[in-house]
Amino acid sequence: MNKIVYKEQLSNDIYKIIIQAPLIAEARKPGQFVILQDGGDFGERIPLTIADADTEKGTITLIIQASGESTMLLTSKEVGDSYDNVLGPLGNPTELDNYGKVLCVGGGVGVAPMYPIAKALHNMGNEVKIIMGARNKDLFVMKDEMRAIADELILITDDGSSGRKGLVTEPLKELCEEWKPDVVFIIGPPIMMKFCALTTKPFGIKSYASLNTIMIDGTGMCGGCRVSIGDDTKFVCVDGPEFDAHKVDWNNMLTRLGTYKGIETEKKQECLCELKQKNEAR
Amino acid sequence: MHITREELNKTAEDILSKYDGVTLTAKDRAGIPVQEMPAQDPSVRITNMEEVNEGYTEAQVKAEALRCLQCKNKPCIKGCPVGINIPGFIAKAAEGDFAGANQVIKESSLLPSICGRVCPQESQCQATCTVGKMNKDVNKAVSIGRIERFVADYVRENDCDVAPEIKKASGKRVAIVGSGPSSIAAAADLRKAGHEVVMFEALHKAGGVLVYGIPEFRLPKKLVQHEIDNLKAMGVEINLNYLVGKTRTIETLMSKDGFDAVFVGSGAGLPKFMNIPGENLIGVFSANEYLTRSNLMKAYDEKHSRTPLWESKRVAIFGGGNVAMDAARTAKRLGAENVTIIYRRSEEELPARVEEVGHAKEEGIEFMMLHQPHAIVGDDKGHVTGVKVVTCELGEPDASGRRRPVEIEGTEQVVDFDTVVVSIGNTSNPLIKQTTEGIDVNRRGNFIVNEETLETTVPGVFAGGDIVLGAATVILAMGQGRKAAAAINAYLGDK
Numbered sequence: 001m002n003k004i005v006y007k008e009q010l011s012n013d014i015y016k017i018i019i020q021a022p023l024i025a026e027a028r029k030p031g032q033f034v035i036l037q038d039g040g041d042f043g044e045r046i047p048l049t050i051a052d053a054d055t056e057k058g059t060i061t062l063i064i065q066a067s068g069e070s071t072m073l074l075t076s077k078e079v080g081d082s083y084d085n086v087l088g089p090l091g092n093p094t095e096l097d098n099y100g101k102v103l104c105v106g107g108g109v110g111v112a113p114m115y116p117i118a119k120a121l122h123n124m125g126n127e128v129k130i131i132m133g134a135r136n137k138d139l140f141v142m143k144d145e146m147r148a149i150a151d152e153l154i155l156i157t158d159d160g161s162s163g164r165k166g167l168v169t170e171p172l173k174e175l176c177e178e179w180k181p182d183v184v185f186i187i188g189p190p191i192m193m194k195f196c197a198l199t200t201k202p203f204g205i206k207s208y209a210s211l212n213t214i215m216i217d218g219t220g221m222c223g224g225c226r227v228s229i230g231d232d233t234k235f236v237c238v239d240g241p242e243f244d245a246h247k248v249d250w251n252n253m254l255t256r257l258g259t260y261k262g263i264e265t266e267k268k269q270e271c272l273c274e275l276k277q278k279n280e281a282r
Numbered sequence: 283m284h285i286t287r288e289e290l291n292k293t294a295e296d297i298l299s300k301y302d303g304v305t306l307t308a309k310d311r312a313g314i315p316v317q318e319m320p321a322q323d324p325s326v327r328i329t330n331m332e333e334v335n336e337g338y339t340e341a342q343v344k345a346e347a348l349r350c351l352q353c354k355n356k357p358c359i360k361g362c363p364v365g366i367n368i369p370g371f372i373a374k375a376a377e378g379d380f381a382g383a384n385q386v387i388k389e390s391s392l393l394p395s396i397c398g399r400v401c402p403q404e405s406q407c408q409a410t411c412t413v414g415k416m417n418k419d420v421n422k423a424v425s426i427g428r429i430e431r432f433v434a435d436y437v438r439e440n441d442c443d444v445a446p447e448i449k450k451a452s453g454k455r456v457a458i459v460g461s462g463p464s465s466i467a468a469a470a471d472l473r474k475a476g477h478e479v480v481m482f483e484a485l486h487k488a489g490g491v492l493v494y495g496i497p498e499f500r501l502p503k504k505l506v507q508h509e510i511d512n513l514k515a516m517g518v519e520i521n522l523n524y525l526v527g528k529t530r531t532i533e534t535l536m537s538k539d540g541f542d543a544v545f546v547g548s549g550a551g552l553p554k555f556m557n558i559p560g561e562n563l564i565g566v567f568s569a570n571e572y573l574t575r576s577n578l579m580k581a582y583d584e585k586h587s588r589t590p591l592w593e594s595k596r597v598a599i600f601g602g603g604n605v606a607m608d609a610a611r612t613a614k615r616l617g618a619e620n621v622t623i624i625y626r627r628s629e630e631e632l633p634a635r636v637e638e639v640g641h642a643k644e645e646g647i648e649f650m651m652l653h654q655p656h657a658i659v660g661d662d663k664g665h666v667t668g669v670k671v672v673t674c675e676l677g678e679p680d681a682s683g684r685r686r687p688v689e690i691e692g693t694e695q696v697v698d699f700d701t702v703v704v705s706i707g708n709t710s711n712p713l714i715k716q717t718t719e720g721i722d723v724n725r726r727g728n729f730i731v732n733e734e735t736l737e738t739t740v741p742g743v744f745a746g747g748d749i750v751l752g753a754a755t756v757i758l759a760m761g762q763g764r765k766a767a768a769a770i771n772a773y774l775g776d777k
Contacts, residue, residue: 027529044579044588044589069588073588087485088528219525221549221552221553221570222568222574223552224568226562233555233561255664256564263591263593
């Protein structure tokens, strides 16, 4: 059982939740993730990235977007409640190095897992520039934390409600042309990562993307998380989650992510109704 | 024509009354017909997840036990990987002393209710049985597994199982990595020896493959839970959600957490794929994923489970082992109209147990033998629409001794399917190897161990089960757990 010690609603459907998980807090490194399972026998296992950790308090920070039935139930819990099962840290840590000039691109809640990576790279003495993108200003997460460690922070929104108006690929292209980063880290919605990879490729700049695929056990057993990397099939949970963004078969990954879309939309609607009834009953 | 449990019981009662008070000759005994396992009607069971086999009645178990000759050379014991005193427990069962029979089994085996269900007896104890030899048919050997199962179920249901004796505290601590059959066996033996035993399981439920892999209809999960509860009652501590190698390394467990020895029973790992075009289309699953969704995550209960399942009408299963049969029969129960096993050799070479193949056939699973998949084809949305197969014939025997399938040119065809489950085995899990310095593995990634002690190349770290054997059976894994436990006892005694 892992107790929730802090909960904050960051936007309409994005929550910052801090839970007790001392062993994970101690072992985790930037780039790694956890799997949460809650709600007894019938609960789903959900992979979530670790946004931060406090080894003294023995806690880890999760940023959860309530986008489906299971994440809505996870975020409907309050401080003092517990999650039944938290497993981690999973996946391989980010390869941290003195790269020189590092460009981090985070989209939506993808900024959360980017934070520990950018912070570690900054602390190692890299020059770190960060592009943060979101649909609108309300959907930015961890903006202040990012500002504190960035040599330059570029905000960009689809609607121009904060920072530049446009897509992350635009400043990304400009920086590749003018600043010429040594390495690019990309985390965000798959479609964004695909186009970021296409943007950096002509420049020949090493680019890493952190993939969040369908996953059950997270320990190298089910094979649900497999992706095509170049000519090989790789498993995100034990070979990743970070891969050479230029080698990822993005179209296949995007298709596979849509496997349960129909069923999930249906379940989400049912869940919304249930939660609404529950709230009304209160 | 389905024969009900009541009808089978009546047949057994008739046999018992016929031989009541009669001194039986060996010929009489071998001549008693095999008592068939009562099972759910196939047309009913494909609509539910409940156990297919219903278990013998008391009359059946006594009648079947009468078939044992109590022969002098006891070849069955040599056929059993853990050397259970089979004639000993059958003699007790024939007398109706089921608690006594259980005591005999428990001298050698820890999980009779599980092994009685999932052991391949026809290639182990029953393969060497004298009665089978007399009848010139292995299927007419004494049904040792069915008797074992009855005895185990009887003591559980009547609460007369033997409580294991635990020696006084040794002051030593042993970590067990994983909670499958090899780990359960090792944990029980080490705890009995008086050591403090802590089990680490990555998933949110203990039992390993018994829980995530083998379906409910073949092994009810309440039986696995019963064995886990027994371990807890013995004082074994079970830590769930703990991935050794990631949450803590083996090195940390030994240097910081005070474990004097470690047993690794982490099981099989990454599922194998065929490496043919189309394997990453939507609707292609490894058997591990397919079964884990249904079993561990309970997705078969569509109403309650929050883990989704792919809806299938026509399912192709690649492979012919027990896991392939489990996947096929699961697909049928999940509502698929047509389920087809595609296997490149002939039915004779199918590695699955005869009973599983029989059950699958009764349930309407189709067998496309002597076909090799060449590609999985899909539509513009990336969904599976069919499998391109080529017909094979059997050539000369290969290294495995089985006749090698040879593809026949010009026989390629596409068969319509919307789902493919790849069930051709696993490679080993790389996590412990990656995070433990000094662990040597072979080219398949299986741990290299001392054959006598099962100690790995790291002192104090022992291993057993699929991480050492590759894909094996529950009983072999259990046997290795016990062997390693004995070696760990010796190791700790010398320390």
